[in-house]
Amino acid sequence: MPVRSFREIKHDYRFTDEDEQRLAGLKTVMDDHADMVMSTLSLWIMGTKGAAQFFTDETRQKHVFEAQRRWFLELFSGVYDNSFYEKLIKIGRVHVKFNVDAHYMNRAMNIVKNSCIDVLQRTEEVKEEYTNKIISLGKLLDISLDVITTAYIDEELKTYSPAYKVKSALIAFAERFSQSMNLVLVLALIGLTIGVVWLFVIDVGKLINGDLERGIIGALGSLLLLWVIIELMNTEISHLKGGKFHISVFIGVALVTTIRETMIATLKHEKAEMIYYLVAAILVIGVVYWLVVRTEDRTR
Ligand code: HEM
Numbered sequence: 001m002p003v004r005s006f007r008e009i010k011h012d013y014r015f016t017d018e019d020e021q022r023l024a025g026l027k028t029v030m031d032d033h034a035d036m037v038m039s040t041l042s043l044w045i046m047g048t049k050g051a052a053q054f055f056t057d058e059t060r061q062k063h064v065f066e067a068q069r070r071w072f073l074e075l076f077s078g079v080y081d082n083s084f085y086e087k088l089i090k091i092g093r094v095h096v097k098f099n100v101d102a103h104y105m106n107r108a109m110n111i112v113k114n115s116c117i118d119v120l121q122r123t124e125e126v127k128e129e130y131t132n133k134i135i136s137l138g139k140l141l142d143i144s145l146d147v148i149t150t151a152y153i154d155e156e157l158k159t160y161s162p163a164y165k166v167k168s169a170l171i172a173f174a175e176r177f178s179q180s181m182n183l184v185l186v187l188a189l190i191g192l193t194i195g196v197v198w199l200f201v202i203d204v205g206k207l208i209n210g211d212l213e214r215g216i217i218g219a220l221g222s223l224l225l226l227w228v229i230i231e232l233m234n235t236e237i238s239h240l241k242g243g244k245f246h247i248s249v250f251i252g253v254a255l256v257t258t259i260r261e262t263m264i265a266t267l268k269h270e271k272a273e274m275i276y277y278l279v280a281a282i283l284v285i286g287v288v289y290w291l292v293v294r295t296e297d298r299t300r
Helices: 006-012 017-025 027-046 049-055 058-074 082-097 102-123 127-160 162-208 212-240 248-267 272-299
Strands: none
Touching: 006 082, 006 127, 017 027, 017 127, 027 049, 027 058, 027 102, 049 058, 058 082, 082 127, 102 127, 127 162, 162 212, 212 248, 248 272
């Protein structure tokens, strides 16, 4: 079974920015009615033999019902990123671990959906808005259930297919490895940013010491570098949040460093060929940058 990214899942459900905003707009109403929705769910759980058997222990009951409430309130935070996805995966795994039948999860989600529709019916007067809100919420709850049930499917596959077991262990290892590499990347970027700020300070120092031309051009060059590094960090942050990877940022880095090199070369009165070479490089990278940004904008 292919590993799906959260971005892909959201796209499959056509879960758009509009859906996100609509759900965030429901926050106050749902906060006010959370007690009602959650008590409907807990009443069903406690009134259903197979489900209630998990909650003979009162502390566990309290703990899980509170966790369900937190999960419910987060549905309307308006942020549906990788951390939201990971929480769902975790919820799936916990229930598989405790042998909670998938059937109960389906029904629990169904209850949450019905209760929310009931709340909307009471609070939303415009018919079109009412329908739109139900659709957005329906998508999010279905996505959540979809992710949660994946844990069950994974478990079943693991039991029946040893090859899948190996594959999933491999994927888990690769994921952990890539996460630690992301950490290395972020730390390296922070280190580089500090380095560039230092470079900027040195350039400003030259400026103060009276070397006006060198100081200004140098400082401008290091500011350009700082700007791309910030851009790189933003790319990494949005990548970690589950966003799309933009290759244009890296071409931007090449472009900016070449521009900086040219500025410095002009200052040092380098040979004319050297400057021609740098200008040609800027032209080529510039065209590539423009082409890539155009395709990225089109696929966004
Ligand atoms: C919308 C449906 C549900 C959601 C969102 C949900 C959410 C959660 C969460 C977040 C936890 C982890 C708590 C922690 O941080 O340790 C959890 C644990 C658990 N849930 Fe659910 N749950 C749902 C439905 C159910 C149902 C229907 C049952 C039983 C039939 C159930 C039984 C359990 C059990 C046994 C645990 C483990 C408790 C422990 O750690 O001791 N859940 N649930």
